[in-house]
Amino acid sequence: MAIENIPEIYIKDSKPNPDVFVYDFKMATDVIKSKVNLSMHMFSFLQVGKKQVHFADTSVAVNKNQSLLLKKGNWLWTELLDADANYFCKLLFFSEDKLLEFLNKHEDSHQANEDEIAYFVIENDSYINAYINSLSTISKAPAIFKDNLLFVKFEEIMLYLINKYGSKFKQYLQSLISKEISPFKTVIESNVYSNLKLEEIAFLCHMSLSTFKRHFINEYKVSPGKWIKDKRLKKAKETLEQGHLKPSDIYFDFGYNNLSNFSIAFKNKFGINPSDIAS
Structure with a gap:
């Protein structure tokens, strides 16, 4: 089975990966345990279907009422269609540089979390649903505005999740800072x-x-x-x-x-x- 390099396969031009990137992923057939090399941290806002992911030492399954934040690295993804034979999720990628910039701006101090935390499950609510819809609007904006708007939207979701989950989410963000791979x-x-x-x-x-x-x-x-x-x-x-x-x-x-x-x-x-x- 070939390894998919994500988000590189979604980026149309030859430029380096942007610091924040949005992609609409749609599928019409089930995909069982595809190999993914994820080079950026990623929000997966699942809207139709089911998703299960395996990381080095853990796994998690979510439905359309939940979203996932995944750390970069090697994953096995299983994506299953809903009853109406569709699968759709909105993916929001962000670089480690952007994460560090956010932490430096909004946290008094931070250091790499020694615990290996591969994912964070987010329970969708009305705010998050509205946020997902706003990402669709941004994708239609002129290119000259899109990057700056995405940076603002990245900060927005991070600040909202810190408010929603408190120290638990802050600790997860610290765990995303690079360190040695799991033994x-x-x-x-x-x-x-x-x-x-x-x-x-x-x-x-x-x-x-x-x-x-x-x-x-x-x-x-x-x-x-x-x-x-x-x-x-x-x-x-x-x-x-x-x-x-x-x-x-x-x-x-x-x-x-x-x-x-x-x-x-x-x-x-x-x-x-x-x-x-x-x-």
Whole structure:
């Protein structure tokens, strides 16, 4: 699967990325876990459809009643159509330089937050809905005014969210200031019980699959496929032993495309069928 460089693929000319940029993203087919290299921080104001994103050590899903602020980096995006077969979100990108300019102007002091906070979920309200509509108006403005208007609108949404969420949002903004990428093992162990494939976890580690496998063996002294498979099967067994779910409820969550493959792997590991535990 090709990696999409965003927002570069949305910028029509060859100039460097602007400090603030708006793009209307529309889609007519579902896209499952596309690989995205996000080079700017980004607001995703979802208006029609559903969205799920995976970062290095976390994931989140939102609907049209919510918006997301995502930090730059490598993401896996799943975007699903609504009932009327449409998907639409308004994307607002901003550079780290613009973020630092904002913090210097509106905060007495700031420093990089050591916590890794990949996203911030925003609950849409009447103000935010009106704000989204105003971005559509700006997109129609003459080019000579558009950049300055966007800078004003960027400050507006930042100030509103600080007022709405207080210190929680301020801490998130501090976390966007560049620092070293998440430790390799944190990424692995945060995704071990997900349904992500090895190449998808490697992407979240900013590595090719071959480099990821070498690094994994150096860290864990075993191949990643065997280690992750064993971990997921043990967790699946624990889940079934709780008696609330059936094998058909959980096989996909532990990385299997169908119940048959899950049952075979489970029996090879434990000597019994998963249905024997659930029954």
